Amino acid sequence: MLNPLRSEAExxxxxxxxxxxxxxxxxxxxxxxxxxxxxxxxxxxxxALVWLVRQREERPPPAAAVRQGAxxxxxxxxxxxxxxxxxxLFEEIRGRAEEYREEVLVICPALNSPLRHWASxxxxxxxxxxxxxxxxxxHLREAGVEARGEVGDGDPLQAxxxxxxxxxxxxxxxxxxxxxxxxxxxxxxxxxxxxxFATPITHVVVDLEAES
Amino acid sequence: xxxxxEPHAQPGHAGxxxxxxxxxxxxxxxxxxxxxxxxxxxxxxxxFGSFFTAYFFTRVVNGSPWPLxxxxxxxxxxxxxxxxxxxxxxxxHWALQSIKxxxxxxxxxxxxxxxLMGLAFLLTQMLEYARVGFAPHDGAFGTIFYSLTGLHGAHxxxxxxxxxxxxxRAFRGHFSPEHHHGVEIPGIYWHFVxxxxxxxxxxxxxx
Numbered sequence: 001m002l003n004p005l006r007s008e009a010e011x012x013x014x015x016x017x018x019x020x021x022x023x024x025x026x027x028x029x030x031x032x033x034x035x036x037x038x039x040x041x042x043x044x045x046x047x048a049l050v051w052l053v054r055q056r057e058e059r060p061p062p063a064a065a066v067r068q069g070a071x072x073x074x075x076x077x078x079x080x081x082x083x084x085x086x087x088x089l090f091e092e093i094r095g096r097a098e099e100y101r102e103e104v105l106v107i108c109p110a111l112n113s114p115l116r117h118w119a120s121x122x123x124x125x126x127x128x129x130x131x132x133x134x135x136x137x138x139h140l141r142e143a144g145v146e147a148r149g150e151v152g153d154g155d156p157l158q159a160x161x162x163x164x165x166x167x168x169x170x171x172x173x174x175x176x177x178x179x180x181x182x183x184x185x186x187x188x189x190x191x192x193x194x195x196x197f198a199t200p201i202t203h204v205v206v207d208l209e210a211e212s
Numbered sequence: 213x214x215x216x217x218e219p220h221a222q223p224g225h226a227g228x229x230x231x232x233x234x235x236x237x238x239x240x241x242x243x244x245x246x247x248x249x250x251x252x253x254x255x256x257x258x259x260f261g262s263f264f265t266a267y268f269f270t271r272v273v274n275g276s277p278w279p280l281x282x283x284x285x286x287x288x289x290x291x292x293x294x295x296x297x298x299x300x301x302x303x304x305h306w307a308l309q310s311i312k313x314x315x316x317x318x319x320x321x322x323x324x325x326x327x328l329m330g331l332a333f334l335l336t337q338m339l340e341y342a343r344v345g346f347a348p349h350d351g352a353f354g355t356i357f358y359s360l361t362g363l364h365g366a367h368x369x370x371x372x373x374x375x376x377x378x379x380x381r382a383f384r385g386h387f388s389p390e391h392h393h394g395v396e397i398p399g400i401y402w403h404f405v406x407x408x409x410x411x412x413x414x415x416x417x418x419x
C-alpha cells in the first residue's frame with residue numbers, strides 16, 4: 001500500500017498546503033460571503049483530489065535500482081503468480097542462467113480478493129503463493145539454477161518496487177497468462193511497469209492450458 | 213548452486229516458522245517506527261473527526277448560532293496563536309534539516325525554538341480560557357468549544373513532551389546525519405498537531 005506521507009519533510013509540506021487551503025477558503029468567505037467560501041472549498045478540494053489521482057497514475061519512476069552483488073553476476077527479478085510453475089517461464093530463467101552467473105529472486109504476489117484485502121485477511125493468499133513458490137524453487141533447484149523466493153505484495157507493481165529496493169536487479173521478468181485470460185494484462189501491468197521502472201523488463205507468456 | 217525460499221515466504225510449510233514468528237511483511241519498505249507514527253496519527257484523525265461531527269451537527273444540522281449570544285470568540289488572540297504554531301512547524305523543519313546536514317547548533321536552536329513556541333501557544337490558550345467568559349456547561353456551544361480546543365491542547369502537551377525529550381537528547385549529543393529518528397518522529401507528530409489546529413481555528417473561530 002502506498003503511504004502519501006513518508007517523512008517529516010512531506011508532513012511539513014502538508015502543513016504549508018493546509019495553511020494555503022484554509023487561508024483561501026477564509027479569504028473567499030470573508031470577501032464574497034458564505035457561498036464564495038463554499039465554492040472555493042469545493043474547487044480546491046476537487047483540485048486536490050484530481051492531483052492525488054494523477055499523482056497515483058504518474059508517479060515518477062524510482063531511482064534506478066542500486067546494483068547489488070558481484071560485478072560478474074547478473075541479477076534477475078521474476079514476478080509471477082499462477083504461471084510461476086509454467087514451463088515457458090522455467091525455460092526463460094534456465095536459458096538466462098546458462099549465459100551468465102546469475103542470482104534469481106522469484107516474487108509471487110499474494111493475490112487476494114478485494115473483500116479479503118480490505119478485511120486484512122491475507123493468510124490464505126500468502127499461503128497459496130508460498131506453496132506455488134516452493135514448487136517452482138524446487139523445480140529450479142533440480143535444474144541447477146540458483147534462485148530464492150519471496151511472497152510479495154498483492155499489487156504486482158508494488159511487489160516489483162519492493163523487489164527493486166531489496167534486490168537491486170539488472171533485469172525484471174514478468175510472467176502472465178496469455179492475452180484474454182490474464183488479469184494482469186487486462187490491468188496493463190507490464191506496460192505500467194515499463195513506464196514506472198527504469199530496469200529492463202521481459203514479458204513471458206505462459207499458457208498453462210496448452211502445457212497441460 | 214542452490215534454491216531456497218525466504219522463511220516468511222512459506223507460511224503454510226511445516227518448519228517455516230521454526231519456533232519463532234515469521235518475519236513481518238514489510239511491503240513499501242516504510243520504516244516501521246515511521247509507519248507506526250502515521251498509523252497513530254490516522255487514529256487521532258478519527259478521534260478529532262468524532263468531535264468535528266458533533267460540531268457540524270450542532271452548527272449545521274441544528275442551526276445553532278455560533279458563537280452563542282452574547283459570547284464572543286477571541287479571534288485575534290487565537291490568530292496570533294495560530295501564527296506562533298505555524299512558525300513552530302518551520303523551526304521544527306529547520307531543526308531536522310540541520311541535523312541531516314550535520315549542523316548540531318541548528319538542530320538545538322530549532323528544537324528549543326519549537327518547544328518555546330509550543331509552550332507559548334499552550335500558555336496563551338490557558339489565558340484565553342480564563343478570560344473567554346463562558347464555560348463548558350454553557351450549552352452545546354461551550355461544550356464543543358472547550359472539547360475541541362481542549363483536545364487539541366492535550367495534543368500540544370503530548371507534542372511538547374516529545375519535543376522536550378528530543379531537545380534533551382540533542383543537548384546530550386544524540387542524533388547524527390544518519391540517525392535522527394528521535395527528531396523525525398516528533399516532527400511528524402508536531403506537524404499533525406499544527407494541521408489540526410489550522411482546521412480547528414478555521415472552523416471554530418473564523419467560519
